[in-house]
Amino acid sequence: MIEVRNLTKRYGGTTAVDDLSFTVHSGRVTGFLGPNGAGKSTTMRMVLGLDRPSAGEALVGGRRYRELTHPLRHVGALLDPSAVHLGRRALDHLRWIAASNGIDRRRAVELVEQVGLGGARDKRIRALSLGMRQRLGVAAALLGDPQVLMFDEPVNGLDPEGVRWIRDLLRGLADEGRTVFVSSHLMSEMALTADHVVIVARGRLVKETSIGALTEKGSLEDAYLDLTTGRGL
Numbered sequence: 708m709i710e711v712r713n714l715t716k717r718y719g720g721t722t723a724v725d726d727l728s729f730t731v732h733s734g735r736v737t738g739f740l741g742p743n744g745a746g747k748s749t750t751m752r753m754v755l756g757l758d759r760p761s762a763g764e765a766l767v768g769g770r771r772y773r774e775l776t777h778p779l780r781h782v783g784a785l786l787d788p789s790a791v792h793l794g795r796r797a798l799d800h801l802r803w804i805a806a807s808n809g810i811d812r813r814r815a816v817e818l819v820e821q822v823g824l825g826g827a828r829d830k831r832i833r834a835l836s837l838g839m840r841q842r843l844g845v846a847a848a849l850l851g852d853p854q855v856l857m858f859d860e861p862v863n864g865l866d867p868e869g870v871r872w873i874r875d876l877l878r879g880l881a882d883e884g885r886t887v888f889v890s891s892h893l894m895s896e897m898a899l900t901a902d903h904v905v906i907v908a909r910g911r912l913v914k915e916t917s918i919g920a921l922t923e924k925g926s927l928e929d930a931y932l933d934l935t936t937g938r939g940l
């Protein structure tokens with residue numbers, strides 16, 4: 708479970724996240740939706756202890772990220788797949804993350820196969836395509852077998868096979884009882900993948916509901932635009 712309580716983040720005069728509260732439950736895929744600049748990435752970064760809240764708190768499994776001894780065993784995240792050491796080989800990258808989180812290094816070999824990068828495991832990351840880097844990022848997120856997973860725009864730049872792979876992966880993780888929190892701008896994809904959505908705009912909560920309730924009268928895209936362009940704000 709992820710609990711966001713009265714979370715606020717100010718950068719100078721900009722309020723990126725504004726008194727935001729919601730809960731992401733286990734056993735389902737929760738989409739995190741909102742226009743550009745709505746505060747989604749900032750919220751995810753605070754959940755992961757990468758940014759300090761100006762006010763409020765974010766808890767993973769009841770604890771702040773900074774209180775977790777081996778964070779990757781509790782929460783895995785795919786944020787920015789370009790934030791990696793490009794000169795490192797794919798498998799070595801995973802081994803290094805495993806070693807620095809007290810995870811058995813053999814998990815790295817398992818994961819590199821599981822995400823379909825077995826044939827590219829000895830390639831340097833700079834030689835991997837965007838889709839392959841996304842897969843490597845997913846492998847890193849799964850290394851610690853965490854109960855909570857967060858993905859920021861995971862299908863960005865993926866080909867149709869990659870998009871389906873991510874969709875099936877997220878569903879599988881939720882079916883295993885994990886908490887899966889995923890941001891996306893692709894409403895058609897979210898309609899296929901998510902069970903529940905948290906919608907934000909200008910740093911504030913607009914709606915937290917099931918996909919079923921939101922799409923009773925029309926498409927997710929229509930409902931989303933209705934809520935985020937003018938009328939809902």
Ligand SMILES: Nc1ncnc2c1ncn2[C@@H]1O[C@H](COP(=O)(O)OP(=O)(O)OP(=O)(O)O)[C@@H](O)[C@H]1O
Nearest residue numbers: 718721722723741742743744745746747748749750
């Ligand atoms: N490090 C920073 N310094 C200053 N302002 C920032 C910083 N990070 C984010 N912001 C601002 O905070 C607001 C929210 O940005 P954020 O990236 O969290 O939105 P987002 O919902 O993830 O957007 P997108 O969908 O475009 O990725 C924006 O106005 C952004 O310019």
